[in-house]
């Protein structure tokens with residue numbers, strides 16, 4: 466299970482500086498070494514560089530449209546290449562608007578895929594329902610076939626074609642969903658496990674139902690798009706849009722352990738880690754450490770322990 470961090474230090478999908486520093490902090494915490502210790506053949510494709518698009522005038526409410534469009538076009542090509550290299554792609558954000566390019570590129574390589582979106586938010590506002598103009602609150606609407614007529618073609622987005630069906634998406638961790646988003650989720654019948662369902666069913670049942678639901682639709686490659694703000698802010702405070710009542714560290718890790726054992730995990734995004742949003746260095750350390758542990762869970766780390774197949778006692 467080669468882990469392939471390709472990083473996108475990008476922040477224009479939202480308005481708070483600092484999220485572009487997420488990838489470096491995750492690297493500095495030793496992600497590559499710890500993946501290698503799990504037996505992964507890791508290739509770090511490095512940081513994508515994004516050209517300055519200023520003046521990137523707002524379009525109505527929409528902010529940084531040209532920058533977000535160009536960045537995601539570049540990311541899409543990068544993720545496609547990583548997949549065509551035969552790897553599991555890991556995209557370190559950066560903000561969640563990057564899921565547009567990550568999922569588009571993944572789909573360009575593998576065709577139909579399913580998406581597990583772990584997040585406090587649904588990120589399914591359209592350019593016409595958003596009230597903040599931040600594109601990190603909109604990526605899912607840009608990707609769904611069913612919302613094609615609701616997303617105008619925007620500058621630097623002409624490359625983007627919808628590539629995901631609403632029935633192939635599962636949300637886990639929702640607790641801050643806008644009215645328009647809730648309407649869309651109900652209208653499209655999207656499978657969701659909000660924090661109420663996590664409380665009601667427990668995370669093991671949520672994952673069982675998630676995997677049963679997805680396998681009933683054919684065992685498509687899974688794209689896991691993990692927003693660190695799905696985790697409770699007491700554990701992962703250094704993020705742009707924290708919301709109380711989140712997943713415990715244990716629930717967050719259980720989700721990744723369970724998806725790993727399906728053998729269908731084909732690409733992972735880990736986004737919205739923003740070191741500048743931590744009050745203290747400990748806040749940042751805790752957030753980054755949790756992000757690393759979530760990624761290790763995706764690649765086979767289990768809490769009972771691990772040893773390499775060729776290990777022999779001395």
Ligand SMILES: N[C@@H](CCCCC(O)O)C(=O)O
Nearest residue numbers: 561586590597599601602706
């Ligand atoms: N629904 C809000 C908040 C989005 C949060 C984006 C990400 O952190 O999930 C918006 O549309 O701006």
Ligand SMILES: [Mn+2]
Nearest residue numbers: 508550551552
């Ligand atoms: Mn290779």
Ligand SMILES: [Mn+2]
Nearest residue numbers: 561584588692
């Ligand atoms: Mn998000």
Ligand SMILES: [Mn+2]
Nearest residue numbers: 585586692694
């Ligand atoms: Mn979020």
